[in-house]
Amino acid sequence: MFLSPFGKVKSAALSTIHGAALPIAIDFGASSLKVLQLQAGEPPQLIAAGSLPTPENLYDDPAKRFAFQFQALPKLIKAVGFRGKRAVVALPAAQLFCKHLQLPRSEGVGVGELVENAVPAILECPQHALVYRHVVVEGAQPAGQTSGSFGDQGGKAPGVKQEVICLAAARDMVGRMLQACRDAKLELVGMQPEFFCTLKAFEHLCRRQEDAGVATLYLDIAFGSTKVLIGHGPRLVFAKTVQQGGLDLDKVVAHTLDCTLAQAHQRRLEIFASPRVRSAAPQPALAQASRPGRPGDDAAVAVADDRRAPGAATINASQFGPDVGNLPVEPVGSADFDLSDSLEILEDEIAMCLRYHESIFPGKKVTRALMLGGESLSRGLCQHIARRLRLPAQVADPLARVARTGKEPVVNTDFSLQQPGWGVALGLSLLPTDL
Numbered sequence: 519m520f521l522s523p524f525g526k527v528k529s530a531a532l533s534t535i536h537g538a539a540l541p542i543a544i545d546f547g548a549s550s551l552k553v554l555q556l557q558a559g560e561p562p563q564l565i566a567a568g569s570l571p572t573p574e575n576l577y578d579d580p581a582k583r584f585a586f587q588f589q590a591l592p593k594l595i596k597a598v599g600f601r602g603k604r605a606v607v608a609l610p611a612a613q614l615f616c617k618h619l620q621l622p623r624s625e626g627v628g629v630g631e632l633v634e635n636a637v638p639a640i641l642e643c644p645q646h647a648l649v650y651r652h653v654v655v656e657g658a659q660p661a662g663q664t665s666g667s668f669g670d671q672g673g674k675a676p677g678v679k680q681e682v683i684c685l686a687a688a689r690d691m692v693g694r695m696l697q698a699c700r701d702a703k704l705e706l707v708g709m710q711p712e713f714f715c716t717l718k719a720f721e722h723l724c725r726r727q728e729d730a731g732v733a734t735l736y737l738d739i740a741f742g743s744t745k746v747l748i749g750h751g752p753r754l755v756f757a758k759t760v761q762q763g764g765l766d767l768d769k770v771v772a773h774t775l776d777c778t779l780a781q782a783h784q785r786r787l788e789i790f791a792s793p794r795v796r797s798a799a800p801q802p803a804l805a806q807a808s809r810p811g812r813p814g815d816d817a818a819v820a821v822a823d824d825r826r827a828p829g830a831a832t833i834n835a836s837q838f839g840p841d842v843g844n845l846p847v848e849p850v851g852s853a854d855f856d857l858s859d860s861l862e863i864l865e866d867e868i869a870m871c872l873r874y875h876e877s878i879f880p881g882k883k884v885t886r887a888l889m890l891g892g893e894s895l896s897r898g899l900c901q902h903i904a905r906r907l908r909l910p911a912q913v914a915d916p917l918a919r920v921a922r923t924g925k926e927p928v929v930n931t932d933f934s935l936q937q938p939g940w941g942v943a944l945g946l947s948l949l950p951t952d953l
């Protein structure tokens with residue numbers, strides 16, 4: 519178990535009763551610290567939220583950024599005003615070891631034990647310095663095994679190896695997050711990898727039985743890194759963190775223009791930030807959020823359900839924009855700087871992820887891409903990636919399905935605008951507690 523030193527997994531039944539306040543979700547993101555609390559229900563309702571932007575001088579210094587966020591957390595929690603003291607924390611993907619391993623099937627030896635032996639050897643560190651979690655990728659066909667070895671592929675008997683997504687975090691980092699919550703007078707009741715949070719945020723799209731067969735690429739393009747996930751319906755079958763994000767693009771701009779990172783960031787946003795596309799009117803319920811948008815509204819589509827792709831899951835109109843490939847083309851570079859080389863590195867990494875998925879699931883192709891994360895507000899960036907991958911792609915606004923009156927306390931964030939960077943916080947709120 520991932521956080522076995524802190525206790526066994528609890529049932530989430532008490533925290534998901536309709537109308538109950540869910541734990542406060544804390545996302546220590548590279549561009550900002552985000553805190554969110556929802557009320558359980560369908561759709562969930564907003565109780566309160568807030569964010570604290572990362573100071574510009576800390577953009578390229580993760581250690582000092584975390585120290586700043588840990589110290590600032592108590593003030594932010596107090597400023598927003600939440601219900602109760604229970605909290606859950608997302609383990610930042612950039613601080614998380616994540617690797618697909620093909621481990622032997624062995625009677626009497628659990629997968630968890632195999633993971634706890636394999637990962638420290640790869641990282642060359644003591645076993646006790648890490649905490650672990652793993653996902654067995656059911657139906658995968660690891661390389662070297664004959665076609666049809668697994669049930670998903672039509673075979674009868676399992677192969678000698680199994681595909682496992684291995685995750686590990688430094689025990690020191692886990693301890694520091696725990697202490698930060700204590701300093702904020704919060705009771706930490708859960709810690710989850712960002713991968714799990716992102717997938718949970720879109721679980722409602724996979725309720726139909728046929729959705730289990732739909733392979734979806736989730737691209738969380740953030741400031742510090744890019745998370746690449748592939749889900750078969752609600753099941754996670756691939757995960758990888760690509761250490762390439764908005765900060766790397768800022769570094770290219772800063773080098774080209776001979777300016778500071780803060781100046782480069784502002785320059786890039788001025789040129790490439792797409793218009794904010796959500797209506798300023800509050801959305802008290804999901805039904806209202808599903809109304810068609812105005813002509814020219816990038817986030818609007820004409821129907822509440824999008825099932826144009828065979829087997830595609832139902833997609834709520836307010837939560838996703840149209841295929842970015844059908845929007846007017848926006849440039850990736852300017853006369854002052856060119857980002858194409860940096861984007862090519864990112865696109866190559868994503869393409870390799872898709873090829874690996876096809877290697878363990880022969881004949882099963884990803885049919886669509888959902889883009890989220892703060893950097894996905896750049897239409898030109900999303901279009902460039904979608905064209906390279908040759909996939910229909912939509913930008914997601916995870917919080918669009920969350921009901922709100924407009925009177926909830928919200929600090930430093932405007933939820934009347936598109937907010938694709940809140941997927942981790944939303945999914946974290948909805949996951950079961952595990953401490």
